[in-house]
Amino acid sequence: MKKFLIALLILGIIVSGGYLYIRYKxxxxxxxxxxxxxxxxxxxxxxxxxxxxxxxxSNAEDAYQALGYVHxxxxxFQxxxxxxxxxxxxAEFLGADLxxxxxFFRTLGIPQHAAMSTAEWMKPDSLNGAPAEMPEWKKSVLAYIRGVNQFIKDDKLPAEYMLLGSKPREFTLTDMHAIVGYMSFTFAMTLKTEPLVTKIARELGPEYLKVLSVHTLPEHKKISVFYPQRDSAGSILTPPAATSSDSTVSAMLEKLPVPQIMGSNAWVIAPSRTKSGQVLFCNDTHIGFAQPSVWYEAHLEYPGFSFYGNHLAxxxxxxxxxxxxxxxxxxxxxxxxxDMFEEKISPENPNETISGNLRVPMRVRQDTIxxxxxxxQIFTIRESHHGGIMNEVMPELEEVTKQPVAAWWVYLKEPTRALEATWKLSHxxxxxxxxxxxxxxxxxxxxxxxxxxxxxxxxxASAKLPIRPAHVNTKLFLDxxxxxxxxxxWYPFEENPMSVNPPSGFVASANxxxxTMKNKIFFPGYYYPGDRYDRIATTISSRKDxxxxxxxALQLEAVNINHPKNAQVLLNAINPADxxxxxxxxxxxRNWKGTHELTETAPTLYYKWTYHVLRNMMVDELGEAYFNSFLETFLKIRSLPSLLRTAESPWWDDKGTxxxxxxxxxxxxxxxxxxxxxxEQLGSNAADWKWESSIVSVHPHPLGAKKPLDRIFNVSTSTLKANGEGVNKLAFKLNGDGKYVVNSGPALRIxxxxxxxxxxESVLPTGxxxxxxxxxxxxxxxxxxxxKYRPQMMHKETIQKEAKSVLKFTIK
Structure with missing residues (x-):
């Protein structure tokens, strides 16, 4: 026993010493x-x-260099x-699993686009044809990069690098553009949805599709537009302030070590509806849970500029x-x-595609991972004139077509100007x-x-919107x-959906x-049905103080009034005597109001029952992989009421019987x-089936996927009021396990x-x-x-008085 205790003591000293060493470093x-x-x-x-x-x-460049360092x-590691x-x-950094x-991302073309955006950015600025001084926003970008690289060179690297036995290379402008590219991709719902919809259309037929909400339905809530008057140059004429009147892509993406943008809410209330008589601004961006969470807050002050911002890594x-x-x-x-274009290969040349009467050469290149x-690994990337051929990196396409399928993406059609755009917005x-x-x-x-x-x-609604032929169904593969x-x-920006100082006294968006645009067109998309928007708009319209x-109370609301309607449909279809x-x-x-209090039992049964209904309806037609893809698309959210309420739907029949x-x-x-x-899961007493017993709340770190690092790096919290499409949307994927992992939610609440x-005020999900x-x-x-919330401090005297530490940057 004495030897055991000594050994245990030595082990404790070693572990403690290792911990203190890693912490120190x-x-x-x-x-x-x-x-x-x-x-x-x-x-x-x-x-x-x-x-x-x-x-x-005292100047922008010094401020942004300091920001780069502290960021x-x-x-x-983020x-x-x-x-x-x-x-x-x-894969170079984390291994063969990636x-x-x-x-996938190389075939899609994000790295190449990042390099192209950098080349465009580096072209010298000119004024009336003569070289011009580099603008302040570009100088600030370079200053930020200097700050990041100073930290990499001079300071202590985080523990992840020590565990992985690696060191970071210098940060570059192309890295910035690559980050913009990935974040631009994260809500590219096309790659999850179009193969699924095309498969249903081709294998099952229109009677199956018409039960789904592939396009916006009349009952879905729409964002009101209110176009401003403009001068001859297209600028908004000074408007009056608002007044009031009453083994799929999905599976691959789940393994990525960075979060994806999942949705968001925002509303801005005009003075006519606020107690203070000033504008009230609210925003909560919905992003995949991760540790750290996506936003980094920073407050910058230099002559002519005072700004509190939320920054991407x-x-x-x-x-x-x-x-x-x-x-x-x-x-x-x-x-x-x-858009996903189904290509036809020229019979004379396997590296040419047919486009009308033309034969268009494909770009073929070797890439090394x-x-x-x-x-x-060396692999071949083929690109048609539409975009990268995705078949090799999207094996699920084989169930839909044997032809090459190319991804045509607006983002890749011109260099990104996101850095300039965010500079202009902040200034x-x-x-x-x-x-x-x-x-x-x-x-x-x-x-x-x-x-x-x-x-x-x-x-x-900021985007470059393509004009498509009237016959095109954007949810199916195109020819x-x-x-x-x-x-x-392209439509001109002035025709994009927008609302400036509307009579309603507020603007709001919930994806x-x-x-309709000015031309009376509903621009197609992967929009949510409007449950959140309806709650926001109805609530704001109800008062003026x-x-x-x-x-x-609105920003934190975990209510969906449509779920009880779905539940009633299910209850009406059973024989209570059974x-x-x-x-x-x-x-x-039956008495549920769509709330998601942790002590309630109704949500526990509702989500479990809904999952099994959908699975029994659809897995025989779609197969397991495509059914799981369906659960992760906008189609599930938009189509659930129609699927449940259409009694004569062909989906109800089990094709296996x-x-x-x-x-x-x-x-x-x-x-x-x-x-x-x-x-079996929660016990025979239904009173114990509390919603909190089914929820897992965790913010996963990239290294937390492997035990025991999950206990070290992941952040677990008190149980959250997980819900489907409440304003405080804390989302999860339906499954048969009955354990729902909250995988996304507000990444800030401003x-x-x-x-x-x-x-x-604001708050971040972890820290x-x-x-x-x-x-x-x-x-x-x-x-x-x-x-709860905490302050977004901007008052200098208070900041200096209450500061917990001060870091000074000096020059040589």
Missing amino acids: TAPDYSGTRISEGMKKGADVYFDAFGIPHIYA AQDRL MEMMRRVGTGTL VKADK GLPFGLVGHSREHSYGLTMFINDDM RIKDAAP ARNLQEAESGARLIHAPGLNVMYGDKAGNIAWW GSTGADEPLG NQPD WDQENIK FKEDEAILTAL EARETNRDIISEALVTSLKELK ILDFANVDAS QSGNLFSGHYDDQAELYATG
């Missing part, structure tokens, strides 16, 4: 002095109680993951943020900006200047939301051989369909299965009243830092889980 230092090459005068950074940097400098100090996804170099992802300008005079945010404008601890001094930034966003589609101190509110399905050009406190012993839980579901099943057969069978599984900008040994790794996790 990798923990961030938020105080002291750093000497910075390239700075003109230096900068001071005050870190508040939540680790948010407040940067004070890297907290988020370098920057590493983001740039490696966008450059197709994950080869498929690298091949590796990008210098906030995608969401505010000054004392204006605020802007975003949601995904889920327009259809990608470096792999950690393995030999490099905008009025409504017109904000629009000049919004119009530079060509892809992905973003709903840019705006409010200002002058009382203006606005929403712009690449005739030339008849080709895009015809739903905008109303909104303030920073009472609006929180389920006498389960009467209590069925009564709870001789009998013809009805909706009652399938729904009753699904309930029997659901009740049996819930009793509330700002222009009556007191210094009192604005500001991605460094394991930072005190800000997860210090906001419980605030977030329990629906």
Whole structure:
């Protein structure tokens, strides 16, 4: 026993010593002095109680160089993951499991586009044909890169690099453009949806498709448009402030070590509907859960500029943020900006495609993927004039067609100007200047939301929208051989959906369909049915005394009023006498109001039952892989009411039996299965089937996929009110296990009243830092889980007085 205790003591000393050594070598230092090459005068950074940097400098370049340094100090490994996804170099860093992802993004063309955007960016600026001085926004980009690279060169790298036995290379402008490319891809729903819809159309027929909401239905809620008047140059004429009147792509993407954008809410309320008589601005961007979460907050001050922003890893300008005079945010404008063209190969030449009477050569190139601890892989990429041929990297296409399928994507058609756009948005001094930034966003589609101190509110659907032939169904593979399905050009930005100072007294967006454009066209997309938008619009319209406190109830609401309607359809299809012993839980579901309180039992049965109904309806036609893909597309959310309520739908019949099943057969069978599984999972007493027992709340780190690193790097929280399409959307994938992992939710929750900008609030899902040994790794996790907020500080005297540490950058 004595020897055992001594051995245990020695082991404890070794473990403790190792922990202290790793902490010493990798923990961030938020105080002291750093000497910075390239700075003109230096900068001071005050870190508040939540680790948010407040940067004070005498010029833009010094401010952004300091930002690059502190951003890297907290988020370098996140920057590493983001740039490696966008450059197709994950396998080089993490090993052979990521080869498929690298091949996918290289075939799609994001790395090549990043290099092209950099080449365009590097072209010298000119004025009247003569060389011009580099603009301030470009100087600031380069300064940010210097700051990131100074940290990489001089400071302590995070623990992930030590565990992986690797060191980061220098950060580059092409890395920035690659990050923009990946984030532009993340909501490319086409690649998940079009193979599925085409398979249904070709194998099952139109009677199956018409039950699905492939296109927006009349009952779906649409965003109102309100176009402003413009001058002859296209600029908004100064408008009056708003007044009031009453083994699929999916499986591959799940393995990526970075989050995907999943949706979002935003609304801006005009002075006529607020208690303060000033604009009230709210935004909560919905992004895949991850540790660290996607947004990095930073407050910058230099002469002529005072701004509090939320930044993506590796990008210098906030995608969401505010000054004392204006605020802007975003949601995904889920327009259809990608088409899949089924190509026809020339019989005379396998490297040519047919397009009408033409034979168009394909671009064929060899690419090499470096792999950690393995030999490099060489693979061939083929590109038609439409885009990369996706068959090799999307094996599910084989079930739909034997022909090559190319991805035509708006994002790849011109260099990105996202850096310039976000600079303009963050530096905008009025409504017109904000629009000049919004119009530079060509892809992905973003709903840019705006409010200002002058009382203006606005929403712009920012994207380059292609004009397609009238006959084209954008949810099916297009014919690449005739030339008849080709895009015809682009709509001007002025015709994009938008609303500027509308009579309703608010603008709002929740990823739903905008109303018709000026030309009376519904622009196609992968829009949500509008459950969240309806709750937001109805609630805002109900009163005229909104303030920073009472609006929180809406931002935190976990209610969906359509789910109880679906539940009633299911309950009406069964014979209650067959389920006498389960009467209590069925009564709870019958009385359900669509809330998701953790002690409720109705949601537990509703989601389990819904899953088994859908599976019993569809897996015999689609197969397991495509059924799982269906569960992850907009089709599931938009089509669920129609699928459940169409009694004569062909989906009800089980193709594996001789009998013809009805909706009652399938729904009753699904309930029997659901009740049996819930009793096995949660016990025989239905009163114990509380919603909280079925929810898992975790923010996964890229290294947390392997045990025991999950216990070290992942961040778990109190159970969240997971829900399907509530305003506070905490989403999960339906499954048969009855354990629902919350995989996305608000990545921030901003509330700002222009009556007191210094009192604005937000919260992050975990914390500001991605460094394991930072005190800000997860210090906001419980605030977030329990629906609390913390300040977005901008008042200098308060910041300096309450600062927890100060980091000074000096020049030689």
